[in-house]
Amino acid sequence: MSTSTTTAGTDGRPAAAGSRRRSRRGAAEARAGVLLALPFVLLFAVFTAWPVLQSMFMSFTDMRISDIRTPFAVDFVGLENYRTAFADPVFRRAALNTGVFVLLGVPLTITAGLAAALALNTGVGRLRAVYRVGFYSPVITSIVAVAVVWRFLLQPGTGLVNTVLGWVGIDGPHWLGDQRTALLSLVVMAVWRNFGTSMIIFLAGLQAVDPGLHEAAALDGAGRWRRFVSITLPSIRPTMLFVLVTTSIGYLQFFEEPFVMTSGGPLNATVSASMYTYNQFGFGNYGVAGAMAYLTFLVIGLVTLVQFRLMREK
């Protein structure tokens, strides 16, 4: 017993001295570290953290456009702006539209992207590069140019979509002018525009799947579907999570499609949360607009958290 305590004592003292020496060196290192990190920290604080703080501050004040010259001479109104946002029927409609858009758009985009990636990974041989460029090109095309073409396609009388439907005897609706079809049309357009990105990422994920596993499973008599469900899907789980999260974040902020195609009409059927927030900024209601932006931010944070929880490695 006694020896052990002595050992501990003699052991302890030099150890303590050593740690003091280490901490001195550590402090110097830390100083150097702080110094080296300072440029980034300063830039981050001024150009990223400050605007974020300022806009959050704004969402708790009654700031309007007439206050832009004196941004701090405004009154603190607590959660009033958030109440206003929730009480606004158009904002609630915008939130609903955004929800529908995400719930329909995200699964469709991921399915389409994965299907295209699987086809390119296994099926088409030499034409792979052609298809890859073809599917990806909507992503890099300007939304403004795309919008013009889609408006032509969806034109009620003479558009290609309704002409084709006419051949099989269907009287197509006025896609963008009808409350029931306007949002759906935008979902289809968004899926078409965005599935190329998920396809490229899935393609990379699929190429990392160990072919040995497939071979072994095939020898054991597993069919294509079985191998897809039991080998491919689990192997690309991290890829899936990444695509799911990025697509969801993108779609929760969806803005460009209604902005260039419908301006939120008809009868607010396509107005999105981001677009309505943008309009509020345009009207000069900075406080309310800030509150709406933070509500969207909160929802995005929550959705992303849930997705990470559900998709994490078990």
Added chain:
Amino acid sequence: MSSFARPTRRTVTGLGAAAALGLLAACGRPDETESGPAAPAEPIAEGAATGSLTVWAMGAEGEKLPELLKGFQEQNPDVTVEVTPVPWDSAHDKFTSAIAAGTAPDVAQVGSTWMAEFVGLNALESTPEEVATDDYFPGALEAVTVDGTVYGVPWYVETRVVYYRKDLAEKAGITEPPTDWEGLVALAQALQEKADAEWGISLQPGGTGSWQSVMPLIWSNGGNVVDEASTEFTFESGQNEEALAYYQSYFTDGLADPAPADGTTEQDFVSGRVPMFISGPWMMSAVESVGGEGFAGKYGVFTMPVKETSSSFLGGANLGVFQGTKNRDAAWKLVQYLSTPEVQVEWFGMSTDLPALQQGWEDETVASNEKFEVFRAQLDTALAPPVVATWEQVAASFDAQIEKVCKDDLAPADALAATQSEAQGIGTGA
């Protein structure tokens, strides 16, 4: 590591709290000081303009303005003028951030619905006496008058009249353009029944800017949406309800398409599918270029139909001198130059923007086109949108209600009541 991280986190939190406290302490509105009438503007110095000027102008005007300003530079050889073209879409944001940062230009083209807002921001100078304002169209001058003080001057104007296919109207047995509300309905019906038109007239069934179609009918019926002093909204009135019901009747009676396709007005007009619409002077060249040779003779224009008066929407843009300009005398001299009848006519030749000065219309180049005469007649009675700082937002909620009236059969009275309560919630920003 952890021993290092802990104090840091504490320091950061402390700093953040201190910053937040600082913010809170610094915020709060200063006590309201009662603002009297604006002080009269100082006179402009005599002599030629000198120094340098920055000018912002939007869209096509921004591109063509440097050409027009060559004359000004010849008259004032010591001045350098730099014109920055700003796209319309981003112009409003650009102006407000420049005003906030104190980097606004010396002179700029100002959209007609921005006047009250910019004056509220203390951004515009009031117009000195040397700049004559008595020859402008009354509606145009009203658009630059905020609380009885004139800020800047009208630059060019535009107004809306009814375009119709003369040849198809004759086929339908109507040789004289209608003059009153009933007559316009009758013409639309006749075109639809006897001239194979799918729709009698093209009207905007709500959506951005549809208030510009409804307001003229409201004015025509003796109504208005703000009171005399522009301090209270007056959406709910018998006259307004009657005007909105009249507008609605075009949709409920099947005379106007409640879900028209975008951007097909010109083609539909030329093909005779929709042989009537209400729009501004720019549509003349648009329909003539689609219609081709000889189409100019096939269509006509007439002034808005009368209920109590014939009224139309007066648009256009104004010129303003911004507060904080370092070259005030030269800035106002530039405005003076642009407001001379000769320069307004020269500008019309370059841009086909209609002169805001009545004298400008006496010139041959403007007066020779008979269709322009209709616009000239309409300008006498055309009215500018209400001069209210929050008008854009109020108009957007009015647009939404108009859409419900046209597409959802909402009762006009209910739509006006809803607009009124939303408008009161928004306030006039005064």
